[in-house]
Amino acid sequence: MTIEPRAFLTTMETRIGLTAEDKKVMQANTDWGTAVAEEMADHFYAFLGRDEEMNGILNATEGRVHRLHATFIDWFNQMFTGMDNWGDDYAKCRWHIGLIHVKIGIGPQHVVPAMAVVVDKVGKKLKADGKSDELKEALAKVCMIDLAFIEQAYVEVSSSAVLKETGWSAALFRRLIATGASSM
Ligand code: HEM
Numbered sequence: 001m002t003i004e005p006r007a008f009l010t011t012m013e014t015r016i017g018l019t020a021e022d023k024k025v026m027q028a029n030t031d032w033g034t035a036v037a038e039e040m041a042d043h044f045y046a047f048l049g050r051d052e053e054m055n056g057i058l059n060a061t062e063g064r065v066h067r068l069h070a071t072f073i074d075w076f077n078q079m080f081t082g083m084d085n086w087g088d089d090y091a092k093c094r095w096h097i098g099l100i101h102v103k104i105g106i107g108p109q110h111v112v113p114a115m116a117v118v119v120d121k122v123g124k125k126l127k128a129d130g131k132s133d134e135l136k137e138a139l140a141k142v143c144m145i146d147l148a149f150i151e152q153a154y155v156e157v158s159s160s161a162v163l164k165e166t167g168w169s170a171a172l173f174r175r176l177i178a179t180g181a182s183s184m
Contacts, residue, residue, distance in 0.1 A: 005091035022138035033080035098153025
């Protein structure tokens with residue numbers, strides 16, 4: 001049970017409806033993205049810092065917040081450029097980001113609110129700067145694709161770990177999950 005990042009990206013683009021026009025709009029606004037990235041990073045880490053549990057994770061190692069500020073800015077900019085036009089590099093990068101969060105124990109309950117903050121804050125900034133609805137919609141779609149990668153990594157890593165430890169087949173595991181869900 002593990003995914004191929006590029007195939008997953010293609011599936012998400014189709015499901016979320018990221019079009020060639022959306023990509024063009026994003027790329028045309030790369031400079032704006034670069035200009036606001038720092039401010040968005042400030043909002044993001046202020047939000048995480050207000051939550052006791054997430055603040056604990058952020059401050060667990062020396063210099064982490066500082067390093068994360070820089071990685072957030074890179075991540076934010078990559079949403080505009082699409083790196084290699086949303087190709088293999090983009091997919092591998094997003095999958096890697098997903099795996100890092102799983103390793104640190106950051107789950108859906110942390111990541112979803114955090115992405116909601118990005119969408120909300122960037123939406124307000126777009127409005128204040130008189131940017132188009134097309135850009136707002138394209139950016140929201142890219143954020144949802146990136147969110148899907150982090151969420152899927154959580155599922156894939158958890159499932160793979162159970163299969164490896166128990167030797168169960170994927171079919172048996174799925175059946176047990178379905179049975180478990182019915183009994184809750
Ligand atoms: C919108 C959701 C999020 C995005 C886009 C995001 C983005 C990133 C990126 C780009 C990295 C660097 C990955 C690398 O090293 O290659 C990272 C690492 C990390 N993130 Fe997130 N993140 C998100 C949510 C969260 C949340 C909710 C937390 C909770 C505290 C968190 C804490 C961390 C930590 C602790 C690291 C590893 C730092 C280290 O290298 O020591 N992230 N994140």
